[in-house]
Amino acid sequence: MAELETRELEYFVAVAEELHFGRAATRLAIAQPALSKAIRRLESRLGVKLLERSSRHVALTSAGEALLHHGRHALNAVSAAAEKARRAGDQHAHLRLVIKPGGDANLLSGILAAYAGRPDARQVDILFGGATDRADHVRDGRADVALLYLPFDDMTGLDHETLTVEGRVAILPPDHRLASRSEVTLADLAQETLPRWRGVRWTGAPEAVPGPEVTDAAEAMHMIRLGRTIAILPRSLAQPPHPDLVYRPVIDAPHSELVLAWAQDDRRRLVASFVSAAVDAAGAT
Template sequence: MDTLETRELRYFVAVAEELHFGRAAERLGMAQPPLSRAIQRLERRLGVSLLERDRRGVSLTGAGEVLLHEGRAALDAVTAAARRARRAGDPGGPRDRLVLTVKAAASHELLQKLLAAYAAEPGAAEIEVLPSGICEQGELLRDGRADVALMHTPFNSLAGFDSEELLTEGQVAILPAGHPLTARGTLSMAEISDIPGLPLARWARDGAYPPGPGPEIRDQTQLAQLIALGRTAAVIPDSARAWLWAEHAAVPLTDAPPVVTHIVWPAHSRSLALAGLIRTATRL
């Protein structure tokens, strides 16, 4: 039988992510024995082994890895469908509304132009802007909290989404004001990567921070404060200068990879309001 229940997928994903039946049961708020039986029934129905169990613990089989990847996507889709349906049927809310998520303080000028141009279109929907943390826009699109996003490559993954390119720009180094290197007209990536006492800030990628001596950054405010205090430096798109403090200085980088801003949306979307916003964005 090929049909899977949402409950079964939630059980399996919890076990597959925890790789421990006890922790998975605690996460799900249930006892361990019924969880173990549910996974065994799922394996029998599918006719494959999803988990390897031995004295060392639990690990995923090849089939289990596939189901974990597909199961996460399916659960996200179910959650997104519920959220979007609830929002569409809200009697107290606007009939047409789009939630646009963008990384806080990024693409400020482009976002202003986009919102103004779209608002001038006949029949434009209401746009709710949802600021997000670093690299969170994809998650917000997948689980239905947002309908559309402004995302940036190479920092964000666009896998599984439809997108249109809007803007390509260079990058700048952000240093504490008064640092000797701020007197330079330009810098190279090698120079910014090896400043004594001023390590580059580190952002999480896929839930993990890359190795390095720089501080682990969780949000824009933390980054701004640490740069102002002379504890770190950062490399950001040129347009992000909009959030700089007086205690910061920006120096263009000659060899940093270009940053491309995209408007991004779920591939299955059939929203006419979204189609209108995308048309406006690509005309800017």
């Protein structure tokens, strides 16, 4: 089979993520006809159809879904290789930690203090990522370590240490049928509508109905207030509580884990020292 070029993968991933040739062309800063031609050429070389097209609709085929999944990782690997090579030669590199705003379960201050007390400590740069892209920051070299939540984040290519394990809470509008309960179960939530988090595999309650797609907690809270959905989140991500919503523990929901993750092939002392400090600090809380 013909080898793929990085540029071809970039073109395809843009179209597959946007599901619109015009938006993908704008994102790539190329002409739409050239992009369409490049995708047709790629399909011809691979011998498979990647996209179903009509005048109003673009959808991925099963082959396209597979290429999107693996293509993202391939592009991340290429970017990470260059970045890691550069940083490996920098003896004064800062350590870069990517987090979701509010996504540290109140552990970050203790972790940073524990690391700062180590003789080999470096400056720590805090980067803020979105609800679903923090793992990619590590895979493509933009960050050295990330605070992630299991089972929500994609851990492909990453190692991790668990910092804390916590329960989940249901977030409900105040007029919801379950709002008067002190706690709820997964069975109570059967047939409820739960949001689909963009870029995250479905982690809703069994028998729940996939609802509107959201990209972050603010969007989810807005949809809950409108009565379009409810949500089940790790307890720490439900803080601080919104005054117009009701929070109830889901007593039999699988626990979530806050983990510190790094690239599987990253054996730098810089990273190992920070991981060790984080585990020590989390264990002391």
